[in-house]
Amino acid sequence: AQKITQTQPGMFVQEKEAVTLDCTYDTSDQSYGLFWYKQPSSGEMIFLIYQGSYDEQNATEGRYSLNFQKARKSANLVISASQLGDSAMYFCAMSDSGNTPLVFGKGTRLSVIA
Amino acid sequence: GAGVSQSPRYKVAKRGQDVALRCDPISGHVSLFWYQQALGQGPEFLTYFQNEAQLDKSGLPSDRFFAERPEGSVSTLKIQRTQQEDSAVYLCASSFTGPINYGYTFGSGTRLTVV
Numbered sequence: 010a011q012k013i014t015q016t017q018p019g020m021f022v023q024e025k026e027a028v029t030l031d032c033t034y035d036t037s038d039q040s041y042g043l044f045w046y047k048q049p050s051s052g053e054m055i056f057l058i059y060q061g062s063y064d065e066q067n068a069t070e071g072r073y074s075l076n077f078q079k080a081r082k083s084a085n086l087v088i089s090a091s092q093l094g095d096s097a098m099y100f101c102a103m104s105d106s107g108n109t110p111l112v113f114g115k116g117t118r119l120s121v122i123a
Numbered sequence: 124g125a126g127v128s129q130s131p132r133y134k135v136a137k138r139g140q141d142v143a144l145r146c147d148p149i150s151g152h153v154s155l156f157w158y159q160q161a162l163g164q165g166p167e168f169l170t171y172f173q174n175e176a177q178l179d180k181s182g183l184p185s186d187r188f189f190a191e192r193p194e195g196s197v198s199t200l201k202i203q204r205t206q207q208e209d210s211a212v213y214l215c216a217s218s219f220t221g222p223i224n225y226g227y228t229f230g231s232g233t234r235l236t237v238v
Binding site: 013015052100109110111112113114 | 167227
């Protein structure tokens with residue numbers, strides 16, 4: 010069974026600073042994908058970034074990058090140059106294919122301070 | 124449509140009442156997923172469909188929960204005899220059959236409050 014662990018219930022970061030949100034995962038599958046989603050107070054799940062298990066390079070999308078360490082089974086999200094609008098819940102998730110359910114962690118609440 | 128549409132956005136039900144939550148996925152998306160998200164928690168899987176076939180319903184918490192997708196597009200999650208513990212946000216997501224990085228698109232959810 011797949012499992013996602015997010016150990017930081019809450020994080021604070023100063024505006025314009027970088028922040029790392031931790032995510033570790035457990036799976037016996039060789040092929041899998043890792044996702045990060047942002048959930049603002051309005052409730053929608055916003056896709057941020059994706060990393061495939063066979064991707065050799067860390068994924069990047071604008072200010073978001075994923076620090077993928079396969080041997081350690083970690084997939085940390087790095088947000089650079091934090092903005093006040095980044096304040097939200099962040100969820101790490103995984104799936105073993107595009108057609109099977111995502112498994113989510115419990116999330117990290119990020120608060121950006123001016 | 125352009126995104127996944129869920130209705131109603133908010134639902135207040137009296138304990139014991141039946142409710143029906145609707146999800147309209149992105150056109151052409153074969154897979155459809157339902158999740159339950161309790162306050163302050165991550166989404167928990169309920170059930171999923173490929174076209175009209177319900178391939179996994181292992182996450183449904185009791186036989187009061189029932190989901191259908193009769194024509195392989197719109198899906199309805201029905202909760203019978205609602206209980207207070209059913210209060211949560213119910214999220215629907217759809218995905219295109221293909222490589223995993225096609226990703227999943229979520230609707231805005233239905234917030235169910237049972238009083």
